[in-house]
Amino acid sequence: MLHIDYANYEALRAHGEETYPHECCGVLLGKSDAEGNHVHQIVRAGNTRTDSAHNRYNIAPQELVRIQRQARGLGLDIVGFYHSHPDHPAQWSPTDFAEAHWIGCSYVITAVEKGKAAITNSFLLTGTSEEDKKFEDQPIEIAVAEQVSQQKGQA
Amino acid sequence: MNIHIPTPLRTYTAGAETVSVPGATVAEVFTNLTTQYPDLKQQLFSNEGKLRSFVNVYLNDEDLRYLPEKEATTVAITDELTIIPSIAGGTDLGNTPCCSCCPLL
Numbered sequence A: 001m002l003h004i005d006y007a008n009y010e011a012l013r014a015h016g017e018e019t020y021p022h023e024c025c026g027v028l029l030g031k032s033d034a035e036g037n038h039v040h041q042i043v044r045a046g047n048t049r050t051d052s053a054h055n056r057y058n059i060a061p062q063e064l065v066r067i068q069r070q071a072r073g074l075g076l077d078i079v080g081f082y083h084s085h086p087d088h089p090a091q092w093s094p095t096d097f098a099e100a101h102w103i104g105c106s107y108v109i110t111a112v113e114k115g116k117a118a119i120t121n122s123f124l125l126t127g128t129s130e131e132d133k134k135f136e137d138q139p140i141e142i143a144v145a146e147q148v149s150q151q152k153g154q155a
Numbered sequence B: 001m002n003i004h005i006p007t008p009l010r011t012y013t014a015g016a017e018t019v020s021v022p023g024a025t026v027a028e029v030f031t032n033l034t035t036q037y038p039d040l041k042q043q044l045f046s047n048e049g050k051l052r053s054f055v056n057v058y059l060n061d062e063d064l065r066y067l068p069e070k071e072a073t074t075v076a077i078t079d080e081l082t083i084i085p086s087i088a089g090g091t092d093l094g095n096t097p098c099c100s101c102c103p104l105l
Helices: A006-019 A061-074 A094-098 B007-013 B026-036 B040-044
Strands: A002-005 A025-033 A036-045 A057-059 A077-086 A106-113 A116-126 A134-138 A140-144 A147-151 B002-004 B018-020 B055-059 B080-085 B087-089
Touching (some): A006 A106, A006 A116, A006 A140, A036 A061, A061 B055, B007 B040
Antiparallel strands (some): A025 A036, A116 A134
């Protein structure tokens, strides 16, 4: 399960709308436990793939180092990443899978259709190594003020 | 020197996010790291002993790949090494320019 509050959930979706028709990307900071990954904060990142930003994203390693340092200062960990798929389903692609290396982390994808955020899905990268890794559908639990709603594959 | 371990590799460092490892060069530090935590070796290195292509290593704020002496770079006890796997992906849509700001492909 990916646990995220409504404000952060909406913020990562809004990021995809802002960068449309290009892909957005960012990092999820929080903590992990037996119940899943808990997002405490999202951090926007720049997409270095300016040569093909409509169908590719890449976060500069230097920026990741900075974000990991920021997380450490907050007592948090990197628990996942998010990016958008402009005019494309919120499903992981072969490129997403090939480039996914953070086992145990959540990969959140938002489909942005004609500039509006549509479906948001999360996928947990499981396995023990590059050789046996796989993506598993991961339900998202969104905390809305005092009430909590569960959703999967809904706008 | 301290080595910062990314979330997915902490399984192999007993959950530690920062480990302290001795060594006079980056190569020595890596040797000592994988001696101390043997299961890290196959996560970080290929069968040929090269750092896996998606594993980025930063000595303080410098990318190891761009340091003149690379793994032979000497390190001080106060230096920090950060291991950071890459993050990338995309939709695999056709390579058609989507807007005027995208280059013609």
